[in-house]
Structures are given as C-alpha cells and as structure tokens.
Amino acid sequence: KELVHLVKLEGAEFVEGLRRVFKFETPEIHDMDKLAWFRDEEFARQTLAGMNPLSIQLVTELPIVSKLDELKYGPADSLITKELIEKQINRIMTAEEAVAQKKLFMLDYHDLLLPYVHRxxxxxxxxxxxSRTLFFLADDGTLRPIAIELTRPKSPHKQQWRKVFTPGSGYSGSVTGSWEWQLAKIHVLSHDTGYHQLVSHWLRTHCCVEPYVIAANRQLSQMHPIYRLLHPHFRFTMEINAQARGMLICADGIIEKTFSPGEFSMEISSAAYDKQWRFDMEALPEDLIRRGMAVRGEDGKLELAIEDYPYANDGLLVWDAIKQWASDYVAHY
Structure with missing residues (x-):
C-alpha cells in the first residue's frame, strides 16, 4: 500500500515518501571514511564489489572504436588514445603492452546510451x-580510473561533442578541471546504476526468466523431476514481475520518475536485450569469459583477470555448489 501511494506522489512529496519507505543502513565504509565516495580508489572498487559488478570488461584491442553508424552519430574512434593512456600510467609501459598484460579495463556505456542522448x-x-571509463590494474592488484570520455552525438543542428576527463585534470592549476573530473564520475555512476537496475536486475534477473517459467508450467508435469527442481526458483517470479509492471516499470511509474533515462528506461532495457543478451552466455563462468574477466585453464578451472574481484570470487563458489547439487539431483533420475 505504501508503494502504491508513493507512485501517486510528485515533487518534494515523492522524495520525502522515498525516504520514509526506503530506509537503508549507511555502508560500513562510510563510517570509516565519510569521503570514500569521493575518492578514485572507491570509484574503481565499486566496479568489482559495488552495486553493479557485472559490466566491467577487459580491453582487448586498441584503438577503442564504436560500432554505431558514423553518419548518424559522428566519428566512431574514441578520444582515449594510446598517447593519453601512456601519459596517465606515467609511461611505465606502452599502451600495447598494457593490453597484452591485461592491465586495461573498461565500463562501456557508449553504444548503448548514445542513441538515446538527444531524446x-x-x-x-x-x-x-x-560514456566510456578506462581503468588501469596496478601492481598491487587494485584498479584506478585513468580516463572518462563523455559523448553527445551529432544532430541536425550540432556536430558531435565529446571530451575526455582525467584524474589529473585539475593538477595543472585548474580547480575547475578537478571538479569536472568529479562530475564526469557522477555521470558514469548514473549510467552504471541505471544499467544495474534496468539490465542486470530487471532484464537479466526477472524479465528473461519468464519464458522458462511459462514453458516449464506448460510442458512439464508437476511430478517431472526437472519441474520439481526448477519450481522453488520460479516460485513467485511471475507475480513479482506483474507487480513491477503495475507500479515500477509502467508509464509514470517509479522507474520513469527516478531514473535518468525517464520514459526511455524500458526501451533502453529492451535495446540491451537485443544487443547483449544470449542464453549461452548468461551462466556466471561464461559471462566472466565473455567480458574477458576470466579464462578457462587447461584443467577447466577459471583464472580471473583480477584476483580481488569479490563478485566473481564469491559468485563462483555459489555457482559451483549449485551446479554440483543440480547435477547430482538430475543424475539420480
């Protein structure tokens, strides 16, 4: 009832309603360092252990190039050049060596979001x-951001606008440059948070499961071993999704009112399904391999590109346990 009432509120009343309904505990890191959110180290750590650790990917080649139509969106090449990368890593190696040694990682929301920018x-x-955000893996195993590229596509009246921001933007004496870097990070966090909710959560966790729930109920007997195996995982999924369609992802719902893409939120989610979702790549090991965050060794075990990757480290333990249990269950029949 609280949520239904919340959807009907607007402006300041809506914000106050959010605060009343959703009371979250302060993260422990905030208790230790109240400016942690402000620091580059925490910004990078969140890509591995934060709300959305499912997007970071290994950079496998340079230059970085968009797959979008240049005539419609502007030049495809990224302004994050080899020269810029080498400058940001203090020329301890060449950009090609950084790629070969698996030192460069990226959050890439360029091609997914660019078609929606003007709308x-x-x-x-x-x-x-x-946006594109580039990270460098230091020798101590931690990531640090080295560049953020923000792009506005060309339009009938304006040429494409794009700019690269770096952590050293303000070190040359410009306070403005320093704050531009912080603002660039805020844009990336907005993209990353929206992607988490619209793609990682809604699309991959809720929406894409529906066909399998429907098929299992239509095609399998309730006594079928596979049905009995899947039923606890499918239980309540359709009901929860129906409620979401009624007040979260519907027109003028909570998502459209609070997420930066507004009324285009679900369209972006659908675009991600079209361009990114593949059934055979959704298993955790395959997803990590697809993003270059792991390779499969000769013994069949995964070797992570970044050792301190809590989502992968913990997730694979859970994955292996579930796989073993499910395999034993199916083998029994």
Missing part, C-alpha cells in the same frame, strides 16, 4: 551522454 535531453531536468 532524453528533451525531457525536463534531464541530461545524458554516452
């Missing part, structure tokens, strides 16, 4: 860019 910008109090 979102027409909404009240909204803005959007396409």
């Amino acid at each position: 979102v910008r027409k909404l009240d109090n909204k803005t959007m860019y396409g």
Whole structure:
C-alpha cells in the first residue's frame, strides 16, 4: 500500500515518501571514511564489489572504436588514445603492452546510451551522454580510473561533442578541471546504476526468466523431476514481475520518475536485450569469459583477470555448489 501511494506522489512529496519507505543502513565504509565516495580508489572498487559488478570488461584491442553508424552519430574512434593512456600510467609501459598484460579495463556505456542522448535531453531536468571509463590494474592488484570520455552525438543542428576527463585534470592549476573530473564520475555512476537496475536486475534477473517459467508450467508435469527442481526458483517470479509492471516499470511509474533515462528506461532495457543478451552466455563462468574477466585453464578451472574481484570470487563458489547439487539431483533420475 505504501508503494502504491508513493507512485501517486510528485515533487518534494515523492522524495520525502522515498525516504520514509526506503530506509537503508549507511555502508560500513562510510563510517570509516565519510569521503570514500569521493575518492578514485572507491570509484574503481565499486566496479568489482559495488552495486553493479557485472559490466566491467577487459580491453582487448586498441584503438577503442564504436560500432554505431558514423553518419548518424559522428566519428566512431574514441578520444582515449594510446598517447593519453601512456601519459596517465606515467609511461611505465606502452599502451600495447598494457593490453597484452591485461592491465586495461573498461565500463562501456557508449553504444548503448548514445542513441538515446538527444531524446532524453528533451525531457525536463534531464541530461545524458554516452560514456566510456578506462581503468588501469596496478601492481598491487587494485584498479584506478585513468580516463572518462563523455559523448553527445551529432544532430541536425550540432556536430558531435565529446571530451575526455582525467584524474589529473585539475593538477595543472585548474580547480575547475578537478571538479569536472568529479562530475564526469557522477555521470558514469548514473549510467552504471541505471544499467544495474534496468539490465542486470530487471532484464537479466526477472524479465528473461519468464519464458522458462511459462514453458516449464506448460510442458512439464508437476511430478517431472526437472519441474520439481526448477519450481522453488520460479516460485513467485511471475507475480513479482506483474507487480513491477503495475507500479515500477509502467508509464509514470517509479522507474520513469527516478531514473535518468525517464520514459526511455524500458526501451533502453529492451535495446540491451537485443544487443547483449544470449542464453549461452548468461551462466556466471561464461559471462566472466565473455567480458574477458576470466579464462578457462587447461584443467577447466577459471583464472580471473583480477584476483580481488569479490563478485566473481564469491559468485563462483555459489555457482559451483549449485551446479554440483543440480547435477547430482538430475543424475539420480
């Protein structure tokens, strides 16, 4: 009832309603360092252990190039060049060596978001860019951000606009440059949070399971061993999704009111399904391999590209346990 009432609120009343309904505990890291959110180290750590650790990927080749139509969106090449990369890593190695040694990683929301930039910008109090964020894996095993590229595509009236921001933007004496770097990180976090909710959560966790729930109920007897195996995992999924369609992802629902893409949120989710979702790549090991975050060794075990990757480390333990249990169950029949 609280959520239904919340959807009907607007403006300041809606914000106050959110605070009343959703009371989250302060993260422990905030108790230790109240400015942790401000620091580059924490910004990078969140890509591995934060809300959305499912997007970071290994950079496997340079230059970085968009797959979008240049005539429609502008030049495809990224402004994050080899020269810029080498400058940001203090020339301890060449950009090619960094790629070969699996030192460069990226959050890439460029091609997914760029087609929606102008449409979102027409909404009240909204803005959007396409973004690429590059990270360097230090010798101590931690990531640090070295560049953020924000892009606005070309339009009938304007040429493409794009700019690269770096951690050293303000070190040359410009306070403005330092704050531009912080603002660039905020844009990336907005993209990353939206992707988590619209793709990692709604699309991959809720939406894409529906066909299998429906098929299992239509095609399998309730006494079938596979049905009995799947039933606890499918239970309540359709009901939860129906409720979400009624107040979360519907027109003028909570998602459209609170997420930066506004009314285009679910369209972006659908675009991600079209361009990114593949059934044979959704298993955790295959997803890690697809993103270059792991390789399969000769013994069949995964070797992570970043050792301190909590999502992968913990997730694979759970995955292996479930796989073993399910395999033993099926083998019994």
